[in-house]
Amino acid sequence: MELKEKIRENLKTVYDPELNINVVDLGLIYDIEVPEPRTAKVIMTLTTPGCPLHDSIASGIKYCVLGMEEIDHADIQLTWEPAWTPDRMTEEGKKQLQGF
Amino acid sequence: MISMIQPTKGNETNIKLPFSFIAFSMIALILSQLLILLNGDLLITGTFRLPAIWSAAHLFVLGWALMVAMGAMYQLVPVAFLTPIWNERFGFWQFALTSIGIASFAATLYINPQDALIPGLLTLAGILMFLFQMFMTLRSQAKPNILTLFVGTALFSLLLTIVLGITLVLSMNTGFASAYYHAVFKTHILLGTAGWFSLLIFGFSYKMVPMFSLAHGYSMKPANYVFTVYFIGIIQLVFSFITKIQLLEIIGTFFLSAGFMVFAWHVKKIIDKRVKKKLDRPFMFALLAIGFGAVIHLAAFAGSLADRLPVIIGPLLISYLIAWIAFSIIGYLYKIVPFLWWTHKYSKEIGKQKVPSLKDMMDEKLALPLFTLFIAGTLFLLLSFSVKLLPVFYLGQGLNVVGAVLFSYIIAKVVIK
Incomplete structure (x- = not known):
């Protein structure tokens, strides 16, 4: 599996504690890059600016990526543009939210 | 184009600060409810303005609702306005002074209201410290918005409420401004309820309703109308208290009701745009409080129209404090407290293990x-x-x-x- 895909799969273990849906299925992960060996860059958003879980989710993503044996450095960048919309959720995410 | 910012650090408040306020508030809530229970024989006859009732009312409004609001704001302001609390150590001193002030104020109101001035001033100092803390925090907000207006006006109303409360105690002791005693008393109640609590709940509801329902694609324009109409209602009512003109009272209660109805309608519009179909019970309870609030505001308007407001104002105020303000606070607190504790216990564990x-x-x-x-x-x-x-x-x-x-x-x- 390509490293970027592996990182994405790993991020499925990080959950938004309010919605109880992982950050990948929630559509919070905009991009994953590996600019140099053992370094990951994750561009992410949150469902709303001023989300009280702002710091927790961002650091959760960082801990998760750093927990991988292939990665030594993680750069987590938070962006509000383009803004998150429900369309960014995966089918799995939407299904979970409807049942939640 | 993608613009990027680094995750901010340090916006979260030291958990001990909001929890100190919440712990104090819970004791005050139980005591205030017990005091009301023990004075049923007076309340039932419509006698509200008695030392034991003053004590219970202030214990409930200041000791519980205000302390909860302050504790919640220490946590909500940094996250909702994306700016850290100006000075946490100052916050702990503010807690100490306010809690001593409120406890001694409620006690002296019960035992000997004439001695309430010093405890009242202590409470005032504590609340002024809180207002200063919020002013210093909010002024560093990058982009003020409609929420800033709601919360800022609520905080200013709180300041006026306390100043008028002190004026009432002074007036009782020295006869100062005694000709305006009733106008000051009514304005004190109006600003403490509609000016402080309602505007504060409106403001934070605009943050929490979309968040808890995961609503997207709604307009925030009606919030401007809500603020303007409700604010006009408050000003009109203050004028009616000073001039004693019945028509101004009718217009004032009409504007308050209209503002509240627009708020209720706007919240419904936001909820209609939600992605999360099944809402939590505590959040639904907070929404139910909006329904109660709408009925109470309409009842005040109907009472004013029929010139019966002085007769129904006691039960109306109790309903306002319980069914609108307290129910809103309880519903939201049910969500805020777990968040606070979760952040304290698990924000360093998320991503490392299952939380x-x-x-x-x-x-x-x-x-x-x-x-x-x-x-x-x-x-x-x-x-x-x-x-x-x-x-x-x-x-x-x-x-x-x-x-x-x-x-x-x-x-x-x-x-x-």
Whole structure:
């Protein structure tokens, strides 16, 4: 599996504690890059600016990526543009939210 | 184009600060409800302006609702306005002074109201420290918005409420401004309820309703109308208190009701745009409080129109404080407390190991019995005022006391977990 895909799969273990849906299925992960060996860059958003879980989710993503044996450095960048919309959720995410 | 910012660090407040306020508030809630229970024989006859009732009312409004609001704001302002609290150490001193002030103020109101000036000034100093803290925090906000206007005006109303409260105590002791005593008293009540609590709840509801329902694609324009219309209502009513012109009172209550109805309609519009179909019970309870608030505001307008406002104002104020303000606070607190504790316990663990969801932190099974207790208690309490039967009062207020104890237990359980 390509490293970027592996990182994405790993991020499925990080959950938004309010919605109880992982950050990948929630559509919070905009991009994953590996600019140099053992370094990951994750561009992410949150469902709303001023989300009280702002710091927790961002650091959760960082801990998760750093927990991988292939990665030594993680750069987590938070962006509000383009803004998150429900369309960014995966089918799995939407299904979970409807049942939640 | 993608613009990037680094995750901000340090916006979260030291958990001990909001929890100090919340712990104090729970004790004040139980004591205030017990005091009301013990003075049923006076309340049932429509006698509200007595030392024991003043004490209970201030313990409830200042000791519980204000302390909860301050504790919640220490946590909500940094996250909602994306700016850290100006000075946390100052916050702890503010807590110490305010809690001593409120406890001694409620005690002297009960024992000897003439001695309430010094405790009142202590309370004033504590609240002024809070207002200063919020002013310093909010001024560093990058982009003020409509929420800033709601919360800023609410904070200013709180300041005026306290200044008018001190004026009342001075007036009682020295006869100062005695010709305006009633106008000052009514303005004190209006600014403390509609000016401070309602505007604050409006402001934070605009943040929390979309967040808890995951609503997207709604317009925030009606919030401007809500603020303008409601604010005009408050000003009109203050003028009616000073001039004693009945027509101004009718116009004032009309604007307050209209503003509240626009708010209720706007919240419904936001909820309609939600992605999360199934809403939590505590959040639904906070939404239900908006429904109660709308009915209470309309009743005030109808009462004013029929020139019966002075007759119904007592039960109306009790309904306002319980069914609108307290129910909103309880509903939101049910969500805020687990978040606070979760952040404290698990924000460093997320991403490293499996952590519980916020839903797991609070016993939601107890939500329905709790809300049923409070709703039934309030209904019986209001019924007792119209049928003037003491057993009905004891039943209603007894349920409220049990509700207060149960709520404190639910909150304490989160922390013990």
